[in-house]
Amino acid sequence: MDFRYLGNSGLKISEVTYGNWLTHGSQVENEQAQACVRAALDNGITTFDTADVYANTKAETVLGEALKGERRESLEIFTKVFGPIGPKGHNDLGLSRKHIMEAANGSLQRLQTDYIDLYQAxxxxxxxxxxxxxxxxxxxxxAGKVLYVGVSEWTAQQLRDGAALARELGFQLISNQPQYSMLWRVIEGEVVPTSKELGISQVVWSPIAQGVLTGKYKPGQPLPEGSRATDEKGGANMIARWMRDDVLERVQQLVPLAQEAGLSMAALAVAWTLQNDNVATAIIGASRPEQVTDNAAAAGVTLDADLLAKVDEILDPVIERDPAKTAESSPKTREA
Incomplete structure (x- = not known):
């Protein structure tokens, strides 16, 4: 495993982060979830990302149990605050002082830790x-409950405003967590240049485009049984945007490129995101330990310029690049 600094800070994190959105506490049984966390640790992953909203706090609880007994100083534990949790009452969501303080205390209890390495809006x-x-x-x-602060899916202007206030208050924003993959590149036009200027790194999620970039979905063929695209709890609505034959046909053309690089399709997709020098880490999810091992192989990989150019040429007509998509990801109201 290779490590990178997170933003303009002294914190090093693993190039591949294990995340438990859509899996722990909902899609995957606890025993299997613990096996996936063990596989992450065995592959040198030290950074773990979750959120209180995942499975309505259950994901944090499962991760806390899975990491119990590990040396805390050797781990980087990330979580997030915003989404509705608990009974989802009128103050059980958002970024008010009341909710942030209450949510942080809840996350600390569920994660069985005294501090959160990176707390993200x-x-x-x-x-x-x-x-x-x-x-x-x-x-x-x-108060020592949070070591570093980050955000997720903020626009370039929101990052600029947040970073300025943070400096005034004596801390810094060091990270942004956006969706980013070969197919979804909306951060490249505005968010990444602004982040570089501000000393903010990207902690990217869905580098495999919810599994589409594994190549397992074939154009014109039935969906694989038990796959994410068939699981309403496991992200079928998220993956639907890519389940078009024009996308799937082009993804199949990436297979020889993965073979050329000596990587699985999934590892190629993760490695591709890590070629962006503003990306500190790529978050992977897994329902089986062997998926963790496969994806972790992306760490330390350098893809040559010719291969990267071929990826662009193949996927160009189906890539989403519109910077406005970032703003669309934040709700216009915080009603539960």
Whole structure:
């Protein structure tokens, strides 16, 4: 496993992060989830990403149990706050001071830890003053409950505004967690250049495009039994956008490129995101331990320029690049 600095900080994290969105506490039984975490540790992964909203707090609980007994100082544990949790009452979501403070304490208990390495604003809250949100994060940092602060799916301007307030309050934003893959490149036009200027790294999610870039979905053929595309709890609605024959046909053309690189299709997709020098880590998910081992092979890989150019040529007509898609990811209201 190789490691990279996260933003303009001294924190090093593993190039591949194990995340448990859509799996722990919902799609995967606890015993299997623990086996996946063990596989991550065995492959040198030290960074783990979750969120209180995943499986309505159950994912954090499962991760906390799976990491119990590990040397805490050797791990980097990330979680997030924003989405509705618990009974989903009127203050059980968003980035108000009340919710951030209560959510942080809940996450610490479920993760069985005294501190969170990276606490992230899961989306931008348009209904709470940014000053209130950033002051709450600053207080958590000063209390020692949070070591570093990041965000997820913020636009370039939101990053700029948040970073300025953070500096005034005596801390810094060091990361943004956006969706990013060969097929979804909306951060390249505005978010990445702004992040480089601000000292912010990307912690990217869905580098395999919810499994489409594994090549297991074939154009004109039935969906594989038990695959994510057939599982309403496991992200079928998210993957639907890519389940078009024009996309699937082009993905199949990547198979010889993966073979040329000596990688599985999944590892090629993860490695592709890591070629972007503003990406600190790529988050992988898994329902089986062998998937973790396969994806972890992307760490330390350098893809040559010719291969990268071929990827662009093959996928160009089906790549989403519109920067406006980032703004669309944050809700315009925080009603539960």
């Amino acid at each position: 899961h989306r931008y809250d348009v209904e709470t003053p940014l000053e209130e949100t950033m002051q709450a994060f600053a207080d958590l940092v000063r």
